[in-house]
Amino acid sequence: MPAPQKDGPRANRDIRGVREVQLIDDTGQNRGVVAFFDALTLAEEAGLDLVEIAPNSVPPVCKLLDYGRFRFNEQKKQNEARKKQKTVEVKEIKLRPGIDKHDYDTKMKAVVRFFEEGDKVKVTLRFRGREMAHQDIGLRLLERVKNETQEIAKVESEPMLEGRQMIMILAPR
Numbered sequence: 001m002p003a004p005q006k007d008g009p010r011a012n013r014d015i016r017g018v019r020e021v022q023l024i025d026d027t028g029q030n031r032g033v034v035a036f037f038d039a040l041t042l043a044e045e046a047g048l049d050l051v052e053i054a055p056n057s058v059p060p061v062c063k064l065l066d067y068g069r070f071r072f073n074e075q076k077k078q079n080e081a082r083k084k085q086k087t088v089e090v091k092e093i094k095l096r097p098g099i100d101k102h103d104y105d106t107k108m109k110a111v112v113r114f115f116e117e118g119d120k121v122k123v124t125l126r127f128r129g130r131e132m133a134h135q136d137i138g139l140r141l142l143e144r145v146k147n148e149t150q151e152i153a154k155v156e157s158e159p160m161l162e163g164r165q166m167i168m169i170l171a172p173r
Contacts, residue, residue, distance in 0.1 A: 008074070010052045011067045012040065021062040024053070033059055090169070092122045095145075097137045108148060115152050115172040125159075125166040138166050146170070 015021075015036070023031040023039045026048055034042075039062060043050040049067035052060055091114045093107050114121050123145055125138045142159040149170060159168040 008071065010055070011049045012043070015050065015052050015060070015062070018060055020059050021050075021052075022057070022059050024061065024063040026064045039064075086118060088118065088120055090120045090122050092124055095123065095125045095141060097125065097127065097131050097134065097141060099141070108145070111145070111149060111170075112152065115149070115170075118172055120156065120172070121153070121170045123168045123170065125168075127164045127166070132164065135161065135166070142166060142168050 010016075018036050020033050020035050021039050023034045023042070025031055025042075026046060040050050043064050046064055048064045049070075050062050051065055051067055051070060053063050054061035093111055093114075095104075095107060099107070111121050111123075123142060125142060127135065127138060131138075139159060146155055146159075146168065152173060153170040154173055156169040156171045157167070159166050
């Protein structure tokens with residue numbers, strides 16, 4: 001039964017099928033092409049591990065280093081990269097064609113706040129009953145939203161009708 005694959009680079013006796021390696025010592029000096037077992041004994045004498053850095057090159061590049069510290073530093077780098085990632089959320093603002101000025105202003109303040117947080121905004125305009133006959137009013141309202149947010153946002157999808165809703169997606173600039 002084959003041994004399970006480990007994640008990360010191979011180290012010490014896990015490196016198989018290799019006669020010679022390009023060796024880099026613990027100070028970063030290139031020692032040149034060395035027989036694999038000579039490199040392994042050098043690592044054991046120094047109290048370090050022989051870690052395969054570039055397995056696809058010919059011969060493979062191996063480095064003398066403390067494998068535990070190496071894995072720890074790699075994990076730290078991955079965690080830092082994960083912390084710096086920002087997931088973009090899509091926030092939704094629901095409007096109606098007959099919205100009053102004050103209600104509209106309140107909704108627009110929320111839209112501006114969403115853009116400042118770096119989120120996308122999905123503006124949904126709902127038509128009920130006979131409002132479907134006056135879709136031009138809804139289109140004008142969405143155009144007004146688009147014009148007022150022109151400096152801070154770009155239109156990702158133009159207003160389009162889906163059933164009884166008109167939808168437009170805006171993304172921060």
